[in-house]
Amino acid sequence: MSTGEEQSGDDAGEQAIEPTEAKVAELQSLLGDHVLDTEEHLNAPAIVIRPDAVQAVLSTLKEEAGYDHCSCVTAQQYPDRYESIYHLKKYADPTDEVSVVVPTARDDPTSESGAPVYETASWHEREAYDLVGIDYDDHPDLRRILLPDTWQGHPLREDYDQDRPQIVTLRENANPLLEDHRGSEEEGESDTMFLNIGPHHPATHGVLHLETVLDGEQVLDVDPDIGYLHRCEEQMCQQGTYRHQIMPYPDRWDYISAGLLNEWAYARTAEDLADIEVPEYAQVIRTMGAELCRIASHMLAMGTFALDINGDFTATFMWAIRERERAQSVLEELTGQRLMFNYFRLGGVAWDLPSPREDFFELTRDFLDGLPEATREFHDLLTNNEIMQLRTIDTGVIDPETAKDFGCTGPVARASGIDYDLRRDDPYGYYDELEWDVVTEDGCDNYSRLLVRMREVEQSAKIIDQCIDLLEDWPEDEREIQSNVPRTLKPERDTEIYRAVEGAKGELGIYIRADGTDKPGRFKIRSPCFSNLQSLPAMAEGEYIPDLVAALGSLDIVLGEVDR
Amino acid sequence: MSSDEPRTAISGSTAPVTDTRDARRGEGVDDRFNSKLREAFGSSPFILTKFDKFMNWARGSSMFLLQFGIACCSIEMMHTFAVKHDSDRFGAGVPRASPRQADVMIVPGTIVSKFTPRMKRVYDQMPEPKFVIGMGSCTISGGPFQEGYNVVKGAEEAIPVDIHVPGCPPRPEALLYGIAKLQERVANGESSPVVVKPYELQQFSEMEQDEVVDQLADEIDEDDLAMRYNWADSP
Known part of the structure; x- marks a missing residue:
């Protein structure tokens, strides 16, 4: 959507500082004595509070100030303390942010849990406990989430010894509801059945493990068990230098061809952190590449969803892969790679469009021209298919309020009628100069999520088409693909920033704290799939098993991003 | 036609079939019709070969792959199965969802501590003889994530691997080449030269x-x- 008067992403950080003081004063009057201190993060003002006042402060901010979106919880270690940071936003206006900083003592890192206020904080705090080792009082279920239960130590602490051997048991999982079985007199006999789905299962889209308790064919309880692909992405990024070494990793978070979207998340964060300008020409190329990735990603989402619903390797899957192959060949022309592009650089992109440019434009236009026909085929195969409709309409329902509470973003949120798209609401790149619409559906069910993705493909095609027009007419002497960026980037010590972009699955955010060196002090990834997957129990409990599978497929998770 | 009456197609002359085929082939023989089976059989309906040789040939020509997605490489693996690359052309393209029906396991991705026992269990469930293709750098050494605290340094820490396909991720063509190489070796009855550490x-x-x-x-x-x-x- 074109909203010319809104500020572009690059100078958002600078302009946001002006109204900050008024906002801090407002927060201080709202929270009173709870505010111990204020800090300045590049994206938002931060208030420092006592560890035992977390719930009071968060619920005031949620209920009275309208911060209904807890994007992320970051935990980190300082030489003298531990810190949890709650990054809060508003669904109505994601540029209105506030960070709540909760310092805790180094010898006893215990703070009150925010999970009773924001449902989504539950998993984020479990992750903070797992990796950094902060204890959260009053947390409903504080146990390890990414690492095995038997793991010793917390790997993102400074004193963690990585060479120490670890033991992983092969213990089987136990039925968590066995104790409260009903309707049976005899000891040890239960009318519920415990079912492990995954981690090797075709319908879990990777290595997800669902601990499911069934009553007959109904799902009583489902607990996603993640961490089977926890590849230490945050540690890897903390070991790399800003300029070049981090950029290859974002490709591997959401690996379903969403590489450029992820790279943009890092590029945007680091560019705002180090105050780097990006030439407009590069922004247009980025916008085009990112939308190509979105199409490829949604095609696979659609194909695998059809696979889950309709059965074996069927026509829809093959046809979706065919469109993906075409998108990938365009991306390969542009970036030189099929999947792991590593094409963005801080301050621009790696190289200009391939030459001859006319051939590239023709290839892209051919792909775009074929899309309406392909979309029509998919509508024939999927959305107009009676069996598909029976299986997806009114199953896996999640209402907007619950979705917000779980921090759902992306197509999952938009299918529940939440009009939230960072490309429009917190514009970056070239999106605010182009003509397009945010797609929303009100059905809240599996069918709506499918529809949203299919309609987003059309919008993406529209964006790419406009980008091609722009690139074709771009004067030859103004094709600046990279701005002048210093070889070594050393952002100022203790500069903190949280920035997000609209990835294929939703709000993909990155928090970076600079420690004065050329590597990040803390690099935290806010993965949209992590939050979206957390809402699966809300969708699936009480439904039948096939609906659980359909709900999981419609969430379109990618485990590389869930586990990071 | 009821089934107790002999059909001409079976009891009668085979000439119509041959004529049709010859008419279709036309001038200049299309060697697509000369299948390997036909070459092996020659003109006589008998084959003289060692039984194990025949078994190896059959095994290599019909491989069932395990549908086993772990990480990034599984996307390229799916592309290998699907249109354009279509590994079914090489007699190795039917992914099976259950390990009990599969001959080949492609390990497509990073293996982390929590997943290793599960992968081992899946491998154990496959019937003998079973083969493993390690796809991507992560299955060789841990790849780009080698320094991670949670990453297992290669699939061979847990299961034996027959063929390594390097790349991050390997292109579908590279995986096809790896599959073809494995088929060739299986058909020749070669054992894996990879030295496998004990589990x-x-x-x-x-x-x-x-x-x-x-x-x-x-x-x-x-x-x-x-x-x-x-x-x-x-x-």
């Missing part, structure tokens, strides 16, 4: 007694198998 799946009592073991010794049953990863000694 690091041990009884708990056999493990080196360090502080971690001591700490966990009380919690783990005698019968409970444990998997151990010793980062320091990993290659």
Whole structure:
């Protein structure tokens, strides 16, 4: 959507500082004595509070100030303390942010849990406990989430010894509801059945493990068990230098061809952190590449969803892969790679469009021209298919309020009628100069999520088409693909920033704290799939098993991003 | 036509079939019709070969792959199965969802500590003879994530691997080449030259007694198998 008067992403950080003081004063009057201190993060003002006042402060901010979106919880270690940071936003206006900083003592890192206020904080705090080792009082279920239960130590602490051997048991999982079985007199006999789905299962889209308790064919309880692909992405990024070494990793978070979207998340964060300008020409190329990735990603989402619903390797899957192959060949022309592009650089992109440019434009236009026909085929195969409709309409329902509470973003949120798209609401790149619409559906069910993705493909095609027009007419002497960026980037010590972009699955955010060196002090990834997957129990409990599978497929998770 | 009456197509002359085929082939023989089976059979309906040789040939020509997605490489693996690359052309394109129906396991991605016992279990469930293709750098050494605290340094820490396909991720063409190489070797009855370390799946009592073991010794049953990863000694 074109909203010319809104500020572009690059100078958002600078302009946001002006109204900050008024906002801090407002927060201080709202929270009173709870505010111990204020800090300045590049994206938002931060208030420092006592560890035992977390719930009071968060619920005031949620209920009275309208911060209904807890994007992320970051935990980190300082030489003298531990810190949890709650990054809060508003669904109505994601540029209105506030960070709540909760310092805790180094010898006893215990703070009150925010999970009773924001449902989504539950998993984020479990992750903070797992990796950094902060204890959260009053947390409903504080146990390890990414690492095995038997793991010793917390790997993102400074004193963690990585060479120490670890033991992983092969213990089987136990039925968590066995104790409260009903309707049976005899000891040890239960009318519920415990079912492990995954981690090797075709319908879990990777290595997800669902601990499911069934009553007959109904799902009583489902607990996603993640961490089977926890590849230490945050540690890897903390070991790399800003300029070049981090950029290859974002490709591997959401690996379903969403590489450029992820790279943009890092590029945007680091560019705002180090105050780097990006030439407009590069922004247009980025916008085009990112939308190509979105199409490829949604095609696979659609194909695998059809696979889950309709059965074996069927026509829809093959046809979706065919469109993906075409998108990938365009991306390969542009970036030189099929999947792991590593094409963005801080301050621009790696190289200009391939030459001859006319051939590239023709290839892209051919792909775009074929899309309406392909979309029509998919509508024939999927959305107009009676069996598909029976299986997806009114199953896996999640209402907007619950979705917000779980921090759902992306197509999952938009299918529940939440009009939230960072490309429009917190514009970056070239999106605010182009003509397009945010797609929303009100059905809240599996069918709506499918529809949203299919309609987003059309919008993406529209964006790419406009980008091609722009690139074709771009004067030859103004094709600046990279701005002048210093070889070594050393952002100022203790500069903190949280920035997000609209990835294929939703709000993909990155928090970076600079420690004065050329590597990040803390690099935290806010993965949209992590939050979206957390809402699966809300969708699936009480439904039948096939609906659980359909709900999981419609969430379109990618485990590389869930586990990071 | 009821089935108790002989049909001409079976009892009668085979000439119509041959004529049709010849008419279709026309001038200049299209060797697509000369299948390997036909070459092996020649003109006579008998084959003279060793039984194990025949079995190897059959095995290599019909491989069922395990549908086993782990990480990034599984996307390229799906592309290998699907249109454009279509590994079915090479007699190895039907992904099976159950390990009990599969001959080949492609390990497509990074293996982390929590997943290794599960992968081992899936491998154990496959019927003999079974083959493993390691896809991507992560299955060789841990790839780009090698320095991670949670990453197992290669699939061979847990299961034997027949063919490594390097790349991050390998292109579908590269995977096809790896599959074809494996088929060739299976058909020739060659055993894997890869030296496989013994599974690091041990009884708990056999493990080196360090502080971690001591700490966990009380919690783990005698019968409970444990998997151990010793980062320091990993290659």
